[in-house]
Amino acid sequence: MRNTIYDNIYKRIQKQECTLTFEKSKVIEEVCQMMSLLNESLLELKKYVLRIGFESPSEEIEFFKKIKPGIQGKLIYYNRIFKIETTSPVKEGGCYYKHLTDQQTLLQKEFKQHFANSEFYRYYRSLREDQDDIYFRLGNISVTWGLQNFAFDIDYQFSTYYDSQVAFIIANDLINNYIMLRLNPDKDIEFSKSINYQNYHDLFWTDSKNALIELIYALHASRALSNGRLGISKICNVFSELFSIDVGDLHHAFHRMKVRAGSKTAFLDQLKENLEQYMNKDL
Template structure:
């Protein structure tokens, strides 16, 4: 069975490929939905055939690996559904539509996720009940579980792995919806940006910022490389209050630059070295 890092890397590579080959988010979401559904199916076939060597391996799979695939699948399917029914871009109807979607997401989060004992367990990083939550055949019906527990595949689910997947998907969808609404309006809820940061703004080109964002993404230095380029981009857009548009296509145009393809990063390196020399 592939490791968590291998699965994340595989999904990231596919996202990058699809973003290059598609011109609209609808197409990207559709292609990623098909890919992740197939990845989940092939993973299921492997697990049913090979099984697990140790309880620890089973726990890791249902706690970390399967939710990574399923969470992304839920996210892209939701994006596809939203994008295919949303109003024409810009205008009051557009803003109201996405504000309504955000309100629904927050309500679902309050009702089905944040108040549960499992959510507190998962968010606290505990592991003392992992055998109960992430091993097959351990479901405790006395906990008053949702009715869909009776519909799950007992050979490929522990019930709680889907809970983790929905927590992950919820965070991704929340970030996506914020990018559709005025980022400045919601910056406080995401970054708790104080008033004192209003004078912080980006003074170089948008391509320079995109180059920096992709360098941080490619190196995996933010959140151990476990968040996507869209979320990192949103953070920078909110921090510097600058819309970056389609960063994927901007990045791939950079790859065809004449001469150095990392002009901004080269400039940063030179500037830092010169600054160090001044400090000597």
Template sequence: MEKCFYKDVLERIQKEEKAIGMLTGSIIDESYRMISYLQDILNELKISLCEKGFKNEKEEIVFFKEVKPQILGKLIYYNKVYRIETTCPVSNGKIYYSYFSAQLANLKREYIEHICNSDFYRYYRSGRTDRDDTYFKRGNINYHDGLNSIVFEIDPEFSTFYDYKTARIIANELLYTYLLTKINPDENPDSILQKPANSKDIFWTDSKNALIELIYALYACGVISHGKIGVRKISLMFQILFGITLGDLHHSFHRMKTRSGSRTAFLDQLKTSLEDYMDKDL
């Protein structure tokens, strides 16, 4: 399976999210459509994997660490959003906000009980790679670790179990941002997944990492609200503006700090492009 194939799949998902967001004004309908779409993508990848396999161990690790969790994480996220929205008792008022506050409390409790204290979570958050061959290669599940019972339901040919745990982390990050928009009146569009009706033609066309780099630069400079708002809120504004979900900001930023070459590739590109544009008027 080629790396460009993975990139193509992730780009297809992003385009589908934008297309569905433009077609429907209902978060319930949008979530349902994305659930069906993402299930089809996973089935497509599974068939391709059975037919072609992986060229080497590195390709296998990339798939189960970076590719499949992004897809499965969004599938888990959209399914949770669908369940939350379809059981919401009212459309506004105190009961509405109490309902979503309770959902956020449940998410935080799940995070404390099942995620944050695990060795794997600390491994993932730190951006380490030294145990990738254990966590993200098939056939290495250690049942002595007292794993979650879902491990017995996974397909060992299409999961390492830790790809599922990574997907859960990604899904929880997305769900946390979504719930914040529901319980905070100042940040309460219909959904983080929807753009305002008058900005359907405004969308981000570079990579998500490029946008995250820009967000952190603005935060570090303290140029928005005199530096009195956090990076998450700045991120939320951009996500609403461009109708895009950025996922785990912290993890993406950590990878930027340790990547080879320029750590500010997008900002470097902005500077060069602006200077070139200035030179045109000389």
């Protein structure tokens, strides 16, 4: 029942995202519609959580680490696009690009202020899970942790505080991508296509994040995509969009793989073994 509710909400969001064009003449109206839908979705989730609660600690952690931040992060993202586009003095030319550059600088300042020296940011980006019980379960917030001021205004029945931090991290990544693609008009079409990956709502990555990172680096190293012209971050973004997964700190995870015990290519080794077994079935 729970998965059905979550899936239905995601499907509505993904269906709406498939209609986005991000054309400059339409973007304000489009993001307003997205904000309305996302806000309604969060309210629906809140009513459900307050009424039903969670069946297990693991479900609670997944909700506040992935499900809620994924939706809230997009709400922050589309709201930021709305502000960027409605405060721009013009829609074309040097003034518009200057406005975008200023927004990019502001985003960088916000990152330095809120995340650059954050222990939690390093925890989340490094894909750790050992403190999830502290960060992503209700009732664990301590006023002595040096929280940001807005933390004391949050709804303690529907937030662990750190789920909002994850939402801002997700939003910042999306906002930076939006600004970068607006600054390079030749990538506008590419941006629209990346959003349309959301159409594959029934396609999920069900192995570990490290396995996906291993695959991404293998494709990059073998120059199997676009004759090797795509950077590793670009490939990562494609897979993140396609599989609706936050890969996290790609380079840090890869460094850990390089020094781990045993096979450095455990997932690829398993892929090869599974494929050979599958081929031998028909022999």
